[in-house]
Amino acid sequence: MIKAIFEHRSIRKYKETAIDENLLEEILEAGIRASNTGNMQVYSIIVTKDKDIREKLWEQHFKQNMVKQAPVILTFCADFNRFNKWCEYRNAKPGYDNFLSFFTASVDAVIAAQNVALQAEEAGLGICYLGTVNYTADKIIDILELPKGVVPVTTLVLGYPDENPPLSPRLPARAVIHREKYSDFTEAEINEIYKETENSDFTKQLIKENQTENLAQIFTQKRYTEKNNVHFSELLLNVLKKQGFLN
């Protein structure tokens, strides 16, 4: 069993301790070894240590403290820029300015990111994925000077943990695993799947703090609202267009 998988916790508090450069290179190499489409390696990893640039990234990641604390921020990008340039210098006309190309490059970028995350955790580092990169992709493109053909897909915070949180609870396997084909859920099954989560003291406290009727409303009314989702969807689609992936 891979320990880093079964003992994974997202770390949100970091020590300032720098990461040794040799260790960092080994961790990044784990990303480079990842499965990818046609061995085109159409992704890139931006390694940001510089304090000023990290401060700019911190603003775009909704000012989450960990982005300032941790010594390294990794931005994983879908990247056809290098591949397109190579094709053009070889008298080969690239046809990768479309949604499929963006999506397959994104899948590859995430596979690489998870290799990096696990190898980092194996080495005693902590990680946290930042979904905020999808909300402020336009600004992150400016900060990291990403050219056309490059879109940030996911971000990892990387550093030595300054907290030791418990494992996060997960829904029972039957909520996620379907046998042979998809088996849709009845109301009774939904109730049963969410029962443990809904009845936990943690959830009850959360509902009190958020002043909602139940846990689901915390998601729909506070954390991931329709209004924000619609706004950020439009922004992200505009980014794909601007970076040349919606032709």
Add this chain to the structure above:
Amino acid sequence: MIKAIFEHRSIRKYKETAIDENLLEEILEAGIRASNTGNMQVYSIIVTKDKDIREKLWEQHFKQNMVKQAPVILTFCADFNRFNKWCEYRNAKPGYDNFLSFFTASVDAVIAAQNVALQAEEAGLGICYLGTVNYTADKIIDILELPKGVVPVTTLVLGYPDENPPLSPRLPARAVIHREKYSDFTEAEINEIYKETENSDFTKQLIKENQTENLAQIFTQKRYTEKNNVHFSELLLNVLKKQGFLN
């Protein structure tokens, strides 16, 4: 170092040997432990062993033999269906029928897939990612009976290897890793990065077989053509619309 990461090879020939159910469950549990957005777990894993259903999937995966040979096919899906149902039964109005929701759920599905892939490899199994799932998503939705709110994102073939291929070569790290910000490539740098790949005997043989001028043209003219990319992009965007993610 996580051995499965640094010794990964995609396996394209499999023995018929079945995978023990306890082992399979442990491997799937690796997926469930994965990092995910807001702990919503908006992904699902369809585990297909049935020979008839695998044959139908095989047709959609461009009739690649391994899909018939390997005992298990795993289809990882972006899945807001369960979460939406839960919200609706709780008087909470879900606002997850948009592109951002699809994309964050896709990222989560891929992180889960890579955990599964590595834990499988750690246990001595072989894996291969199938990008074809993005090309024939409409048909795979029908075969696996995926409801609205569910889109297949990536597929893993899983089984005992019947081949032992060498490690795939990768571009040098400087092709993929950028320090602080993105540093774009000059023609000389592109030449330098691709030199080893282009000069290998393997590449020379490939060019001969494909009757192209160079390696880049094999990609643009044979493997990933503009015509196909445009066609499959339209198909994939239609699938997102039909499954309720482009509102």
